[in-house]
Amino acid sequence: MHKFTYTQIKRFKLEAKTRSRAxxxxxIKALDxxxxxQGFGNWSLLMKTAAPDTDDSVASFKFIRTNDDMRSAMRNRLEIFDRVPGRYAPPNMDVASIWNEFSSVTNVVDFAIDYMAAILKLPRFHVGLRSLVYWEMRLWLPYSIEFVTPTKQILVNRHYKPVGMDTREHIVYEKFESFHTNLSSDQIKTFSDDDYGQGYLYGPSPWSSRKHAELYxxxxKTLRLVLH
Incomplete structure (x- = not known):
């Protein structure tokens, strides 16, 4: 009988929360x-196949979402997302904080690549500014590389927090070693946005148009090659 890892089970639970909101x-219905x-009659039957936590020590956190679910998540949800979009908006409690799911900085980038690929698969590209996807892209995806020391950097989201984190609290970058990189100036330049400058993965936001999403x-992908 197939065994699911701990990370797979957590990923299924996160996806269920996303579907439920969208x-x-x-x-419970989303879990079922x-x-x-996955080939099971209900969530309880699936859970009987879950492997021990110790079997998952090196697993990577991956993004998985169906086309229909992604399309739904891109639509505005005014009754839930009633705050004004922007950098100084209060924490968004409707988007899961996933920073502690990532096993490494390469895992962060792979997750982001899968996320963007899922969006770009859809024939119609439109991200509502009151949608789940809008806030996920701000919180779950890398925006820039910030220097921790002269030779060490950290990958952060649009709010300058470790990727996947939603908080207004002060963050000490040094503590988040799984998000650290040791890249040279020349390496950083290869994936930086030409208009915004070194270290920024995008200038015009990737949720604003298909063109900007493809550029992001x-x-x-270039960053991933540099990290390899």
């Missing part, structure tokens, strides 16, 4: 839907 179905997709994805 389609207004109950969380995922179980059906190219920068992510």
């Amino acid at each position: 389609s207004e179905i109950g969380h 839907c995922i179980a059906h997709e 994805l190219n920068h992510l």
Whole structure:
């Protein structure tokens, strides 16, 4: 019988939360839907196959979402996202904080690449500024590399927090070693946005148009090659 790892189970649970918010179905029903997709009658049956936590010491956190779920998550949800978009908006409690799921900086970039690829697969590109995807892109995806020391950097999101984190608290970058890089100036330049300068993965936001999303994805892929 197939065994799911601890990270896979956590990923399924995160996806269930996302589906529940995007389609207004109950969380338990969303879990059962995922179980059906994996070949099980319900979530309880799937959970019986979960492996011990210790089996998952080197697993990577991955992004998985169906086209229909992504399309739904890109639509505005005014009844939930009633705050004004922007850098100084209060923490968004409707988007999961996933920073502690990442095992390494390469895992962060791979997750972002998969996320952008999922969006760009859709024939119609439009991200509502009150949508789940808008806030996920601000919080879950890398925006820039900030220097921790003269030779060490950290990958941060649009709010200058470790990727995946949603908080207004002061963050000490040195503590988040799994997000650190040791890149040279020449390496950083290869994936930096030409208009915004060194270290920035995008200038015009990738949620604003397909063109900017594709450019951002190219920068992510270049960063991944540099990290390899």
